[in-house]
Amino acid sequence: MKLVGIAKMAAESPSLQAKNRVEYFDMPARTFLARCYSERVPFRWMINPYRGCEFGCKYCYARYAHEFMELRDPLDFERRIFIKHFDTDAFLKELAKLPLGERIAIGTATDPYQPAERRYGITRSILEAFARTAGYRLGITTKSQLVARDAELLKEVSRRHFVTISMTVTTIDRELAREIEPMAPRPDLRLSAVRALSRHGVRATVFCAPILPLLTDTDASLDAVAKAARAAGARGFGGNVVFLKPCAWQVFLPFLEQNYPLLVRRYRERFDRSAYLRGDYPQRIAERVARIRRRYGFEERFYEQQEPELWPRDPQLTLF
Numbered sequence: 001m002k003l004v005g006i007a008k009m010a011a012e013s014p015s016l017q018a019k020n021r022v023e024y025f026d027m028p029a030r031t032f033l034a035r036c037y038s039e040r041v042p043f044r045w046m047i048n049p050y051r052g053c054e055f056g057c058k059y060c061y062a063r064y065a066h067e068f069m070e071l072r073d074p075l076d077f078e079r080r081i082f083i084k085h086f087d088t089d090a091f092l093k094e095l096a097k098l099p100l101g102e103r104i105a106i107g108t109a110t111d112p113y114q115p116a117e118r119r120y121g122i123t124r125s126i127l128e129a130f131a132r133t134a135g136y137r138l139g140i141t142t143k144s145q146l147v148a149r150d151a152e153l154l155k156e157v158s159r160r161h162f163v164t165i166s167m168t169v170t171t172i173d174r175e176l177a178r179e180i181e182p183m184a185p186r187p188d189l190r191l192s193a194v195r196a197l198s199r200h201g202v203r204a205t206v207f208c209a210p211i212l213p214l215l216t217d218t219d220a221s222l223d224a225v226a227k228a229a230r231a232a233g234a235r236g237f238g239g240n241v242v243f244l245k246p247c248a249w250q251v252f253l254p255f256l257e258q259n260y261p262l263l264v265r266r267y268r269e270r271f272d273r274s275a276y277l278r279g280d281y282p283q284r285i286a287e288r289v290a291r292i293r294r295r296y297g298f299e300e301r302f303y304e305q306q307e308p309e310l311w312p313r314d315p316q317l318t319l320f
């Protein structure tokens, strides 16, 4: 088969380093900002500093991203990590074309603070570029305490842009977390990063997502995450029910069969035909999350943050 586009680039990417289970590849990047057309999310632009993610969460929906590169084994996503070249000047030119006030999500199909970041620092370079501009709404999603390394830099970026760090904590049960997110940092380490960011005045929230039916969806389980998030200084709390597209289902189902065989039938009834749960279950969970949010006095979901100190004085921005 003749490979084209991103698949050709992936096939030609030289290997940089191999660890026991992970290999890193060098990959040119034509652009860093990607347009998001989904109606389900609040942002219009995405930045993914890496392709693939070593954390290997069993429910990860982002495995599809490797299929574009003709890497069809869903486990390639966690074993073949592509490091995108970052060019600050080219990125700033790209960014300058975006209207001020746009929402940009960093880490929608990869974790921007996965282990590769320690070595390659692409996420940090992106933040350094943002520290030279002002006027965007940035959201960073991660499961890693490594984000605390950039607390000072994030504080500076927060003077210029609206910034929210969304730490994903699906459960505070360490054993369960190790099963479903085998290579991701422990929940208590993630929460320690929330504490460090909060101390620096960086807005951090905790997102309990995905919520897994019959595994992490009880009031007690969600409440425990919220309570720990509050103690760590998180400003917001939220959560969404899992969806399992084919790339995730191929990994999640064998995981259930091996670890939770009694749940297989219930999951198959719901996810064999559709990636999304329907009926009143998602609604009940959304209400449960909202109740817990109120219980601990977290900010409301669409809380309007205080304007950053160096937010540009552009009359156009009143439109947002």
Ligand code: SF4
Pocket (backbone or CB within 6 Å): 053, 054, 055, 056, 057, 059, 060, 061, 062, 109, 110, 111, 143, 184
């Ligand atoms: S941290 Fe996010 S991107 Fe990485 S494997 Fe887990 S769900 Fe996927």
